[in-house]
Amino acid sequence: MLTGLVIVSFALPLAGALSSFVSASSDESIRITYGAYALGGLSALAAAIGSFVGPFAGALAPIQAFFFGIIGIGTFLASLYAIAYIPLYRESYASAWHASAFALFLIGMEAVVLSPSVLAFLIAWELMSISGYFLVISERTPDAFRAGVEYLVMTQLGFAAIASGMLLLAGGAPFATWQEVAASAAQLSGVARGVAFVLLLAGFGSKAGLVPLHQWLPKAHSQAPSHASALLSGVMLKVALFGFILSVSLFPGIPLALSALVIALGLLSAFFGALHAAVEDDLKRLLAWSSIENLGLIFSGVGAVVMLGALPQSPLVSAMAAGMVTFVILHTLNHALMKLSLFLSAGTIVAKTHTRDLDALGGLAAAWPVFSGVVLALSLAAAALPPFGTFFGEWAYLQALVLGLSAPLPASIAAALVLGIIGLVGGLAAFAFVKLFSTVFLGRARSEHAAHAVAGERPSLLLVVPPALGALALLGTGLFVLPLLSAQAPLSAHALFASTVLASGAAMNAWLVLVLLGGALLLAFLAARAFASERGARVTGTWDCGTPLTPRMEQTATGFAAPVRFFFRAIVLAEKEVTAEPVVATNPWIAKRRILWSVDSFWERYAYRPIAALVLRTARAMRRMQNGVVQAYLLFMFIALIIVLVIAAV
């Protein structure tokens, strides 16, 4: 039964892709193809749930079932959305090739999670990565190709790191199952294990967008079509996380220094992701930066779990580990839902306004009340505010850190600092999403595109329903999933309404929070109704101090982020260039002024470019040896041979 569902979840995408070759561009065929994908996603979700509860429980390992379920949810939402979205871009996306790349991408991700051995994992990983490349370049614009190349280079470097790390662990046996790999890893020397760990961290980290290997991610995720970005950001990053967790489980024990490295890289990514999300003015790039932030948080949580696992066990350590595990599980699920829904919403916005530039949007809330409500909920969820599940995930993290304050001295100071960092990251993330929502939906339309969209028809139902489902699910993760993770209550039906309890009495019950907030809101409504005058309301202009306001006077996303750019100017590296060109020769004050400003990447400036320059300089030096004289080449070979022989002899 469960096997059947899994097979169906593989077979339906294949069948859908094949059917798209018959006639790709008709609405009918798009519906059949992507409908099949969506059903495949549902059956993957059903298989995942079925392996947790019911007669077939335990068929998949819990971690496999969890990530398989996330892939299922992502496939379902994105494919459902694609049914309405692809007809809007018939020329570029409605091809059999796009449909096949999409299907192979889905199959690749599913296969990664289910792979039983090293080679199967690597093949599935490559299938996912390469088909991902074709999704990134779907638009076939120069920008898309550039982003695609960068994605491809990083993903292949990452693949090389993963392959060498895994083969090193497996002792060079490609067909080794995971148990065999773990057994062989136990035989390795500490240095070899350390090297393998760093390689795997670099490989999976580059896929998950960990700083400093993150540069490709905002470009690639923003260039892909929105239904694909949703999967790339919402699901593929989770597959990278799965790969990392899987490979961590293969090690017999991980030294503290290495788990501290994971935590440090995770927090660094969270900080850079949040900071860049706060200053970004491209809708989809902002979402991509936020993915870097969230994955950074999750990786730091995983690092903490690994570190706590290596410490001598005590009630404190196990309570902290429980909190961190709760965070990792809940936040992985939350982030998948949130990023899927936000990218799908971004797709709707872009499809209607034809721009991703936050500076050119605005005023959509009045025209699309329901859709704006959905995105408002998603933005609050992304800012980790109650009553959404994201808050409860971060709560578990913070609570674990409070417990960490009672650790011995250096660790407790570290916990205090991490609390501060998490606070800053959370604040910046909230800033980014408040900026996103208010510049897209509030105020007045700041460009003709946006004004056109405001005047035009509302987005069709199918463009709104998938993000709305995601928003509902985000409410549900707090209400239903959090109690399941309770440290005291095992997985059972009656535990549904119980609180999640961490040690020292810190408890959280999402239902109570919802009741409190809902009740207070109701109270406010009733009070206002009871006391308000009967004079009612009158619509007038906005207060303008006498100079009629135009949409161009409103604050743009760029302007909104100005304080953050200023306060973090040492890291954001924003540059402003003002040029003035006199209109009248006699009066220098009447001039056409242009402001050009850009945000440079800290890592590109201080790491990527210096490395690239070094490589180029080395290459230029090496070119002197390339003199075209055959004897010289033979001499080099001879010298190399002698060196090798000497080394072999020693």
Add this chain to the structure above:
Amino acid sequence: MSIASLLFVFFQGLALLALAPLVTGMIRRVKALLQNRRGAPVCQPYWTFATLMRKEMTIPEHSSWVYRFVPFAVLGTTLALALVTPSIGFGAWGPSISNIFLFVAIAALGSVFLVFGGMDTGSTFGNMGSNREMTLAALAEPAFFLVLATLAFFAGSASLDGILAFFARTPWHAGTLVVAPTLLALLLVTLAENARYPVDNPATHLELTMVHEAMILEYSGPYLAMLEYASALRLALFGALFMNLLLPFGLATPAAGALALLVGLVLLAVKLALFALLVGLIESLVVKMRFYRMQEYFTLTFFIAFAGAVIVLAHIL
């Protein structure tokens, strides 16, 4: 949750609701007296609310449903905070609702909606107030987290109720005195979160220097009353929390009788009066800082909070 606790919570919430405008009035009175003026009566904020509720509303033409939802959301989140904050006493809430991070998050939710209100009008003043408010909220977060976490660690409980219970049963010199730097940081965070000096000028008429006021420029009548009331309530409940930590005396519990409750109420009024005096003194002596120097203020706040954490950690070990 027992009936007694429920009654206690509502009594406590109502007390805070009733006293909140008085705090604002008293701060203004203190400032007026220090300027050798008599100033408005301390009850003036009540009259202002009564007047505003009777007025018409003028709605800016380019606003959406968000503009109309904001006053309810802001007042609603502040009411939720008022119900949660242990002002007269502690012990009514379970650990979930009284959790420190939930308190921070609900406060942040209120700020976020206020920012939406400022952004939805399409007015440049509102927009500018909004981005400043959001920046301040983001920068205040680290110190706020650290302060509450330090208190939670010191008291051995992650709930506000539990923290207050600890301070109430510990001698003053062994409790409050140890966390003095942390409380100083809490005071600085309170000033920032409530748009007081030196972060914001609550009495300014100059739009360019406004933060909180700029966001509510376009609200009128009952909506304005709701927002003003919410900000008065927010100040009062932060003040109650701060003063209860500073002077953890006479706190009631749901199990205690009516007399203890009455004593708690009177003491709450006294504590809030002291808080108003403190804020009034600060506002008479300190100038508003330039907005673009705010990172100095928040870095200082964070370092004080961090020093407080280190002192508490060293004290315990």
Add this chain to the structure above:
Amino acid sequence: MLAAFAKMISTGSHPDPILLSPEEETEHVGESLRAAIKELYGGRALHIRHVDAGSTNGEEYELTALGNAFYDADRFGISFVASPRHADILTVSGPVTRNMAHALKTAYDQTPAPKIVVAVGDGAATGGIWKDSYAVVGPVDAVIPVDFVIPGDPPSPRDILVGLRSAILAARHS
């Protein structure tokens, strides 16, 4: 800081003896104004939005003086606000110049009912010495309906307090 406190405390709130009688008079006017405000709205607060429609700033100096330690209009429940949406009364000064006519109209439009418009000073009442100038639209009532006029060039703060009281009483009777 301590020096500042010492100064605040030692100065006290004793006005110049010569001005004692005007102070009592101000007090008297203010109290009756406060009573008038209470009768008008049932509340005891009066929010003023001031619009300078092109004055010499003479009226503005006098209005600012309402906030100083001598007149201290705060104690009668009067306060100036930053937005016409917050206001109960619009005070307008100066002849309305062409550039300010739009601002005045929008400010009036955005003030929520019930609202009172008070023209402060001769310029606002008649156009004063700028009457019939090419840059001037006219007195305030050429642009928005005016409920009450406080004459003077400029009127003293006491005159303004008296005028506000009369304006409120007039509004109540109409």
